[in-house]
Amino acid sequence: MRTKHLILILIGVIIATIVFIAFGPAGELVVQTHQQFKEFQENLRVGLEPKKLDIDPKYLLLLGFTTPKDASTQQQQLEQQDTGAIGSSHQILRKTDFSAPATKAELELIELRGLRRPQDVVTFGGQAADRGQWGQRKRITTPYNGTKSNFTIVTYVMEGQAASAIILAQNIAAKLPTEYLLIYDLGVSEVQLRDLGAYCNNSRCSVITYDLSEFPSFVGDQRTHAYRPIVIKDGLMRARSVLFLENYMRVRGGSAQLQNLQNIVMNPEVRRAGVKNAGVLGWNTPTAVSSLTHPKMFDYFASKAEEFNFLRMVDLDAVFFSDSPLVSEKIMLPWLKCCLTLECIDPIGAQSNGCKFNKKPLYRYSGCHGYDASAFNIVLGLTSQMDNSEYSLPSDSPRNMFYKETLEQATRILESRRRNSSETSDHPFTDD
Structure with missing residues (x-):
């Protein structure tokens, strides 16, 4: 009899334990552990899958990558956008397959394809600009489709780097006077842009204000330099060959x-x-x-x-x-x-x-x-x-034929030249 009671008590304890585990805090712990294990398995499965470089097609459009199939698709999209643009800009957002960040580029493409009257468009800094914006910044986001030059030197400038870009422009003018220089403004202040424009304001030197905001936000990170291939690709749409230079590089020789x-x-x-x-x-x-x-x-x-x-x-x-x-x-x-x-x-x-x-x-x-x-x-x-x-x-x-010059050196040289200093030690263009 005592053994029977002991067995019944043991069974009861086991049942109570199971109930406690299933419905109590311990049960939640078991469920969470099981869920975490499933998530780990899923992450492991995803990690084993081949990584793919699939990007939003709108970026390929902005960068000028087109194939016959892509061109046909883009033409249909542009025709839909043209119809929407005539009626309402809101219809463009509904009819396009691209997401909102590309809308600005889409509208520019529509203008370039003939919705705007030619007499309403003028050239400013080598780019199309509205007459009302003559003398002001015009941000470029659309692929260039004009006449290509044979060769162009390409660089870029960001906030605080104007001195290096100015000295580079002077260096190219002195050493390679027959070559073209394109300087991509990737976000300098109006003051620095005016300073740069004072030295790059002729037929051999142009400043292009390029709008990186159409791309993911991390593209503008100076740590990753993800904007460099974008600048180079745009340069290749303007010339048959380009020389990309960081703005701190200088040319020796000729x-x-x-x-x-x-x-x-x-x-x-x-x-x-x-x-x-x-x-x-x-x-x-x-x-x-x-x-x-x-x-x-x-x-x-x-x-x-x-x-x-x-x-x-x-x-x-x-x-x-x-x-x-x-x-x-x-x-x-x-x-x-x-x-x-x-x-x-x-x-x-x-x-x-x-x-x-x-x-x-x-x-x-x-x-x-x-x-x-x-x-x-x-x-x-x-x-x-x-x-x-x-x-x-x-x-x-x-x-x-290239050598480096720090931003500090460029700033010092520029200040010295502005003071009309003739110290040879500060001369920026050497053949050493």
């Missing part, structure tokens, strides 16, 4: 040396007979691409860091680009897709300082990420089958 470098980019046989180059020419460093690229970025290019252990990193300080199908589709397009995808350009854990180059072997990840430069080098490596001789020369090559 037109003959520049022409030699242009020939290397445009004529593959100049570099190496029988080998097709990438249509790009930069300057490589001893540092491996794998050392300055966060491992997670490689996933977006279906590649591995080990493949880049012995590929030299190319700086973006000075790079030549040719406007060719290869450059447009195989280099610029994937590069821009990465720079417009936050997880690609700026992986979790990426940073630009704290580099540790003393790790052995030297191609190990240093802890520093190159952001847009890393993506650029991955694309170049994959395009050229890891042969950097197709798109770069050693940075210590005698053909390297």
Whole structure:
């Protein structure tokens, strides 16, 4: 009898425990744990899936990427927008497949395609502008579709960098007086823009105020430099070949040396007979691409860091680009897709300082990420089958006609020149 009672009590305790676990606080804990386990499984599954560089089509439209199929689709969208624009601007928002941030660009495209009368449009700084805005800033967001020049030097300026851009404009005018210079204003103040305009106000130098607000907000981050390929792509829509320079770069030598470098980019046989180059020419460093690229970025290019252990990193300080199908589709397009995808350009854990180059072997990840430069080098490596001789020369090559000048140096030189100082030590253009 005592054993029977003991068994009944034990069964009761077990039942009570089960009820408590199922419906009490412990039950909630079990449910939460199970849910977290399911979420972990889902995250693991997503993490194992191939990373893709899919961006909103409106960005491709803004950047001038079109195929016959894309052009047909865009034409239909523009026709729908034209009908809506005549009736009401609200109809444009309902009829377009693009989201609101691209509306400004869509309206500009409508104007460029003929809804505005030609006499209502004038040229200001090389761009279309309303007569009512003559002498004022006109922000550009739409792809350029005018006549291309043969060659243009392209740079950009951000707030606080006007002194460097001004000295660069003077440098180009002195060393390469027959070449065109386009300076992309990416957000300088009105005061700095006026200062820049005083030195860049002729047929060989133009300032283009480019509106980055049409793109994701992180594109304007000076840490990632995601705006650099956007500037280069716009430059390639204006010229058959461009030389992209950071505004702190300066030119030594002259037109003959520049022409030699242009020939290397445009004529593959100049570099190496029988080998097709990438249509790009930069300057490589001893540092491996794998050392300055966060491992997670490689996933977006279906590649591995080990493949880049012995590929030299190319700086973006000075790079030549040719406007060719290869450059447009195989280099610029994937590069821009990465720079417009936050997880690609700026992986979790990426940073630009704290580099540790003393790790052995030297191609190990240093802890520093190159952001847009890393993506650029991955694309170049994959395009050229890891042969950097197709798109770069050693940075210590005698053909390297560029050198750097800090913002502090540029500011000091500019102030000295404004005071009409003749100190040779402050002269910005040397051949050293």
